[in-house]
Amino acid sequence: MDFATDVPPYVAKPLELLPFRALMLAPARVGDPASARALARPYRDVAARLTEWIEQGRAIADSAPALYLHEYTAAGLTVRGLVGALAMSRRTASRADRAVWPHEGIHPEQAGELAERMYQMELNPAPILLVHHGDPELRALLADVTRAEPEWRYLDRSGHRQRIWAIRDVDVLARIATLLGGTRCLLADGHHRYAAYLRLQQEHPGTAWDAGLAMLVDQVDTPLFLGAIHRTLPGTTLEDLVAAAREAGADVTTDERRRALGALDSTHLVLTDGTSWHTVSPVDLDRDAAVSWLHQRVLPLLPVPPRRIEHHHNVEDTLAATSDSSPAVLLPSPDFEQVRALVESGGLLPEKATSFQPKPSLGALMRPMTDE
Known part of the structure; x- marks a missing residue:
């Protein structure tokens, strides 16, 4: 049996989610399995293919960089999280300084394949999922954001309700950055993509690959369901x-x-x-x-x-x-606090130990590297 035991490096505090200019599939195509062909082989053609889809109205490029507050409802569960470009260039071995805590090992060859695929696509096609206990002030600030009309609101092809707010106000972005600085979060889903982000950052420092697309969910506010595998x-x-x-x-x-x-x-x-x-x-x-x-x-x-x-x-x-x-x-469903305590004490769960659900629909928010 080939167990995944390699642990990718730890991103160091302060946690930074940076604005980016999102690329989205058109609402009628979000969550449609057929839309995956836009991201299919040959991967070097994906950037040109998506540009063509934008011209045809099958995809949308946002007009300016933003942090995005993304809310989606699936199977009766509503999840809301901040989506941004997670800064990856600072690493640490110190437990006290870790901003992102993986809880599973990875296969390095699989992470390498994903890194090469994203590099050819010039795209982060989906966010990794991060989970934390948010600061009450941050929770209140984001609740204020949701009182405005979302820039995008629709029911996607898989029946999930989508609402997305673009946060561009300089003062609001600065306050979010301050409140996120000391955050420590659990990497809930996307361990191999996280490792691929780190590899791309190491191979292409000083470029857009210094960051990777991430969604940060407040487990106190709109918790993801944690199921067994x-x-x-x-x-x-x-x-x-x-x-x-x-x-x-x-x-x-x-x-x-x-x-x-x-x-x-x-x-x-x-x-x-x-x-x-x-x-x-x-x-x-x-x-x-x-x-x-x-x-x-x-x-x-x-x-x-x-x-x-x-x-x-x-x-x-x-x-x-x-x-x-x-x-x-x-197996029984794991307990979030048990998983977090285990990881923060230096432990690691076996590969595919947890299932955080629901995940965002395919194509709701993507991050092109060609704009940065």
């Missing part, structure tokens, strides 16, 4: 998985399906091959995330390692991929 393990057996869990010090109980699924909470996991069901209660799980316990304590004890680890974002998809030769591990 479940596993199936082709090449092992449920019997070996149960034995490894017991050897790791867990209490394992055989249950019927309904009771097992009902027991899935912050202190329990579920193991199944689709026929037999087992509830797992690890020791001292309150001091560790369930997914870390699985990867660090259980999987190394398997007599035959799985051929690979497959990841699934919901129980239904997990069970559809489950069989006697590919047992499943159903």
